[in-house]
Amino acid sequence: MAAFFLLVALVGAALGYWFNGSAVFGIFIAAVIALIYISVMVGRSTEVVMNMNHAREIHSATEAPQLWHVVEDMAMVASVPMPRVFIIDDPSPNAFATGNDPQHAAVAATTGLLQLMNREELEAVMGHEMSHVRNYDIRLQTIALALSAAITALVNFAGNFWWLGGGRSRDDDEDSEIGVLAIFGSILLVILAPLAASIAQMVLSRNREYLADAGSVELTRNPQGMIAALRKLENVQPMKQADPNSSALYITDPEKNAKHKRWFAHLFDTHPPLEDRIKRIEEM
């Protein structure tokens, strides 16, 4: 998390230096933007995240009885309040949880998940999501998501500004070697920052997945259900409309198999390989 804030500050510094000659000014602006993003996200994370992922809320058991009842069960046994429940119209099976704390949590499942899974497997998946809720992973992920979005916004802003012909005046006689180096460095940083942000987000996410799998088994007392659910999630089609910034939230990577991954692409994996997750449960 600290790395994240550092990254925001660095981007700010680079942009500030670039446009205004003052790194401190840039850091200040970046901090303000990051704070705005975090407060908006933490306050309204459910709405924002659900909108980004085209989810619609259901309000009663009649709309999706099994999902609603399973979520009720898992909330009860995890001793957390009933979260809001959302459905995403997508044939690819997936699910995620979001929110700020267990009192303001929400879970979402795709229609594909509801079709593919039987009750025990759905319990395992929702148990996994409730573990994220109970462990406050959702808040961590929400803030990480806000910071990535803030970095993206800063960089986009810088890009637009640059194309519009803005930028630091070249007239001041600072074009010493150090100045050139600093400008070059800050350009490089601005290009690499979004990458670094996603790597940081992914590392944060991967270990949490193992924990949530184990937490789910603790709730359902049914490791077979979790294993069966994870097996069904292998080799499925990627989701159509998942928001790339939120992929860390999902139970499996929604963009998996979207393209052939080269080895370095695994740096960006938000989730450990499913085989490893299954193996860890089998060993429990």
Add this chain to the structure above:
Amino acid sequence: MNTTTIIILVVIVLLIAWGILIYNNLVNQRTHVQESWSQIDVQLQRRNDLIPNLVETVKGYSKHEADTLSKVTSLRAELSHVPADDHQQKMAVANQLTGALQSLIAVSENYPDLKASTEYSQLMEELSNTENKISYSRQLYNSTAANYNAKIQTFPANLIAGLGHFTKIDFLKAPEAAKQAPKVSFSDVK
């Protein structure tokens, strides 16, 4: 007052405050267990309310299952006559009822018309929902009871527990069949 008296007084006050804290903690934990019992109770009641409807529906399609049906009905009646505070007895009858319902579901499988009716599939979802909630709230009850039991037996809380008459709470037993399969499930009935 000399210093010694003050020190003794402070120690006494601290001891009392500490005792009160532990006492309140024990009361909280015991309340948790009682709350999880009321969860179970609500679900048992819900299931009892569902049964007449289920029995009627099954009756409409199957003529030869009078035994199974009457067993369910009589256990349902028995359950509502168990004294409210006898948790063990209530759970024992409830577990028998779970078993009777499972055999009712099993025989219903022989009637394709029944299985195909929407009323039946709605009842099945309601029933598996309630059965699952019973088993999950029992799990919750047992884990809160385990925490509480551990607390009243460990030093120093056991001193306060002895004074305040906090006694051990027995676990609730799962239905016999559920010992082989981890969870009661009607999930394949869609």
